[in-house]
């Protein structure tokens with residue numbers, strides 16, 4: 001019989017609230033012959049305050065044994081900024097070589113968005129996940145003096161860029177429109193820009209059916225708002241992808257709907273699925289966070305593990321639920337409950 005060994009990191013703020021609903025829906029959608037084994041990891045602000053630890057080696061090793069990881073969010077106002085973000089979340093992405101950070105953006109007909117009623121928006125951002133300005137290279141000189149100098153070096157390797165660009169071409173090739181847009185800033189960041197642009201062009205010769213174009217990241221933000229229908233697959237650097245995907249979320253129905261997968265396509269390590277949003281300390285504990293982004297991340301997780309029919313059921317349940325609620329706000333648990341009921345019946 002089949003089984004899923006799932007690691008769960010609820011994390012901080014609204015993380016545990018939305019993860020509980022994601023698990024509810026996951027349990028409801030899985031066929032009865034699939035055994036779901038979850039193990040919860042106590043990582044995040046509470047753990048750090050109690051022990052000073054962010055992600056001990058023993059837990060990293062244990063996490064590596066799972067089929068996949070579901071993460072809520074990390075980061076808390078009581079912990080210095082960056083401690084958990086770097087020491088837990090980015091440590092996981094780097095350790096498990098999650099070089100494809102997959103962030104789909106689809107306009108839901110009933111979602112509350114400034115672009116409601118616009119032509120179909122359906123694109124996916126392939127954000128590089130292990131390099132760029134996220135590597136922690138840099139430092140500060142003469143710290144705390146008026147002459148302080150702080151550097152944050154963006155690291156871009158030929159191997160790292162090529163593997164994510166190739167993945168994006170594969171995804172574009174498999175979609176009906178077969179269009180791939182490189183987003184960078186090669187007019188200013190000329191060293192990294194040249195590497196990305198030349199690899200993008202060279203790999204493109206192997207995908208003659210894929211139409212390509214290039215946008216500077218500033219112009220890309222214009223078109224994400226004024227003409228998002230032009231995008232099919234976007235490939236971009238780690239930081240640009242972070243910013244573009246919050247914007248993409250905002251224009252397609254809100255940050256409460258945006259899902260992501262941190263994928264290691266080689267399968268050498270477990271991939272990790274999480275909502276695009278953070279721990280939302282401003283609404284944590286109010287029971288109002290929208291768990292839909294986590295539920296849609298569960299759909300990405302299911303698809304990654306080969307449960308395509310179940311992934312599609314979750315997505316159909318979300319679409320039906322968005323139509324039913326039609327912009328009306330409701331509690332985290334009410335949405336989770338509604339989706340858990342719906343995945344059991346949708347399409348029947």
Ligand code: NAD
Nearest residue numbers: 073074075076085255256276277278279280282283289290
């Ligand atoms: P955020 O995404 O947590 O919140 C931004 C805004 O979106 C807030 O107003 C919040 O209430 C709202 N929001 C977020 N998720 C929502 C949901 N599911 N339903 C309804 N509203 C939602 O971003 P932030 O405020 O910049 O960061 C807060 C903390 O989270 C920081 O510590 C940050 O480092 C961390 N963070 C973590 C992740 C992650 O774990 N992947 C991602 C982003 C930010």
Ligand code: IPM
Nearest residue numbers: 075085086089090242276278
């Ligand atoms: C995200 C978050 C993270 C990122 C932070 C918390 C490290 O913003 O997942 O989008 O920048 O990747």
Ligand code: MN
Nearest residue numbers: 242243246276
């Ligand atoms: Mn982000």
